[in-house]
Amino acid sequence: MDRIRERLRSERQQTRARLADLTSDFDAVVAASRDTNADDEHDPEGATIAFERSQVDALVRQARRHLDEIDAAVQRLEAGTYGICESCGEPIAEGRLEARPVARTCIACASTRR
Structure with missing residues (x-):
């Protein structure tokens, strides 16, 4: 059980680090959209800022769900049902x-x- 508990702790730590990075990325995308007057919706060169913001937001939500799954696994471990x-x-x-x-x-x- 100690090996499992350590694995879940490590997974939580990695997910929190990923969440911090994604949150920073999201903040940077939002700041970029405030700091520009460019019409990114009609830019033929690449993805729109709105698209990038949406993609990062989806990854943030996924990381948060994974943290919830890790917490639930720890609860099952403590309850003896893992x-x-x-x-x-x-x-x-x-x-x-x-x-x-x-x-x-x-x-x-x-x-x-x-």
């Missing part, structure tokens, strides 16, 4: 947990939910 599929109640394969430590379901149940 590694048990929430759908069928069977153990989640170690390989799946290694690849995705926040997994809530086994591979079979994850494939049928799509």
Whole structure:
């Protein structure tokens, strides 16, 4: 369990660092849009500032959701239910947990939910 707890702690730390970088990127895009009078909506040379802001915002939301998933995994670990599929109640394969430590379901149940 200590190995799992350390893995989740490391994953949280990496996600928080990514979130800080993305937030900084988002702030820079917003600042750039305030500091320019350019009509970026009609710029044939590249993506619009609005598009870039939207892309970074989506990545920020994804990182925040991942932090929530990590917190939920830690709660399952503390409750003794970590590694048990929430759908069928069977153990989640170690390989799946290694690849995705926040997994809530086994591979079979994850494939049928799509």
